Amino acid sequence: MSRFHNLEFGEQSEQPSEQKPVLKDEAYYLGEAQAAFEAGRFEHGLRAYAKVLEFNPANAIAWTGQVRMLIELGEFREAKLWADKALETFPSDPELLAAKAVALARSGDLSGAMAFSDAAIEERGNTPYVWLARGDVLLARKEKRAASCFERALALAPGQWFWPWLASRVHFYYEQFASALRLAQQAVELESLRASVWLQLGRCQFALGLVGGANHSLAQAEQLDPTSKELARELVHIKSAGLRGRLRGWWRKLQGT
Amino acid sequence: MRPPKSAYYPPRARWYGRFLSSGQSLVRRLPLEHLRLPGGFNLRQFLLALAVPGYVFFVLGRARFGQIVLGAYGFWFLVALVWLGSSLANLAFGLMVALHAMSWASLLEVWLQPGGWQRRLLLALFAALLVATIVYLPAQRYIQSHLVAPLRVGGATLLVAPTRELSVRPGATAIFRVDAGGAPGLRIRQGFMVAEILGQSGDRIRFRKGHYYVNEQIRMALPQMPADGEWVVPENHWFIWPFSGIGIQGNLSALDPITAHATLRGLALVPKSAVIGRPLRWWFWRKLYVP
Numbered sequence: 001m002s003r004f005h006n007l008e009f010g011e012q013s014e015q016p017s018e019q020k021p022v023l024k025d026e027a028y029y030l031g032e033a034q035a036a037f038e039a040g041r042f043e044h045g046l047r048a049y050a051k052v053l054e055f056n057p058a059n060a061i062a063w064t065g066q067v068r069m070l071i072e073l074g075e076f077r078e079a080k081l082w083a084d085k086a087l088e089t090f091p092s093d094p095e096l097l098a099a100k101a102v103a104l105a106r107s108g109d110l111s112g113a114m115a116f117s118d119a120a121i122e123e124r125g126n127t128p129y130v131w132l133a134r135g136d137v138l139l140a141r142k143e144k145r146a147a148s149c150f151e152r153a154l155a156l157a158p159g160q161w162f163w164p165w166l167a168s169r170v171h172f173y174y175e176q177f178a179s180a181l182r183l184a185q186q187a188v189e190l191e192s193l194r195a196s197v198w199l200q201l202g203r204c205q206f207a208l209g210l211v212g213g214a215n216h217s218l219a220q221a222e223q224l225d226p227t228s229k230e231l232a233r234e235l236v237h238i239k240s241a242g243l244r245g246r247l248r249g250w251w252r253k254l255q256g257t
Numbered sequence: 258m259r260p261p262k263s264a265y266y267p268p269r270a271r272w273y274g275r276f277l278s279s280g281q282s283l284v285r286r287l288p289l290e291h292l293r294l295p296g297g298f299n300l301r302q303f304l305l306a307l308a309v310p311g312y313v314f315f316v317l318g319r320a321r322f323g324q325i326v327l328g329a330y331g332f333w334f335l336v337a338l339v340w341l342g343s344s345l346a347n348l349a350f351g352l353m354v355a356l357h358a359m360s361w362a363s364l365l366e367v368w369l370q371p372g373g374w375q376r377r378l379l380l381a382l383f384a385a386l387l388v389a390t391i392v393y394l395p396a397q398r399y400i401q402s403h404l405v406a407p408l409r410v411g412g413a414t415l416l417v418a419p420t421r422e423l424s425v426r427p428g429a430t431a432i433f434r435v436d437a438g439g440a441p442g443l444r445i446r447q448g449f450m451v452a453e454i455l456g457q458s459g460d461r462i463r464f465r466k467g468h469y470y471v472n473e474q475i476r477m478a479l480p481q482m483p484a485d486g487e488w489v490v491p492e493n494h495w496f497i498w499p500f501s502g503i504g505i506q507g508n509l510s511a512l513d514p515i516t517a518h519a520t521l522r523g524l525a526l527v528p529k530s531a532v533i534g535r536p537l538r539w540w541f542w543r544k545l546y547v548p
Contacts, residue, residue: 046266046267047261047266049265050261050263050265050266050267051263053263053265054263054265057265062265066265066267070267073270074270074274074278075269075270075274075278076278076281077270077274077277077281078267078268078269078270078274079267081267081268082267082268106281107281108281108282108283
């Protein structure tokens, strides 16, 4: 008999764990989709939102989520098409209107984007995403008012890491690397146990030629989520960028973008 | 990764999505949004109005007239294409230019608002000049040098497919450029001639009465061929005979034998660089004349 036989390890060690079977319903998939979004796994998020809609086609959050996933995946034309389809059912959903505005802005239809962003705000869409989307549209239009929209979006969700992270992604897309870095740092301060946040920070640092910092951030991300495909892709990209990438980063740093 | 079979899964970007995305990014970077064109035209309408004859009338709310102009342009385009090389095709080409110029003039009128028929006439002339210089003459030059060109050879109009000198071979009929020249009492006009290529560089041509040899191959003599003599086709030259379409003023037989022989030699041994193309025998359903 083992000499540890009589030691008490609490109730958990005494009783076999009985896991309840998970009920995979609308709420389950909605949670999974949100988790995938936060982890930067947009493909997975897209599928999870589709599952939500299979349970409840009238879930406007899932429709909007899908459009946002397509935007994050860089498929703006498809995002616009899907937003149009969703708007047939929810013509005045502010977040859906905002998502379509972003899809249009990134496709180059800047006046159309502005019109949809205006419509989103007119629908009393005082949510972080509506303001973030407006910032996105204004950045596409190279308007200085963009900064105030991002500030407003962040002010509507104080203490949440998700919005500075998302705002950083938007700035990164428009090659505003210094702002993207600042926002990514803000996100890391709020939530340092998320691989997606460290990955975003690493991308921004690398874009600015801060190679050492980028390697450190990506190493953090790798520790937190060693299975992330996005991270693996980014590491390959950074390793293959070589001297040219570093020089470009230094040049951007000099330009102060 | 295979997309799930769900009615709620959105359509995904195809393989060319990356290129579309690059194009969109470029569109976004260009300051097109801030470009304001006079006359209430947006950039797309403006570019279409320049490119498509009659489109300007659609934008100006005269769709019926626009349809007529566009239809007429299409009709004359077909006429010019099918009857290429004929007078009718030339007329059709002129009408195409006129219709396009009318569209450009209407576009310019929207901005300049000339007022008075004299100014409008001037504007129309200016538009015609502009559209011909910018669009039609370069297009015509490109088509004639790369696709097909009508050519007057010896009073007949041939359609010529421009070809590189390397793509013709002995036995083929080709069209050659002729430089002006001649001898006392004989003048050769600059122009074109059609001939079959009979020999190539290095071939030995021997003339005899009633026949001639290309290397050891005997052939029937052709009109005006010498009855004796021997030539070797120089490097980068073809040997051709006869010279259909060539403009000769004077009588070759009236020349002294040495000059006549030299003139004939100059005409029969042509540099390969003088080849401009092959005559077409068919154009759509039309059988074309080839000498």
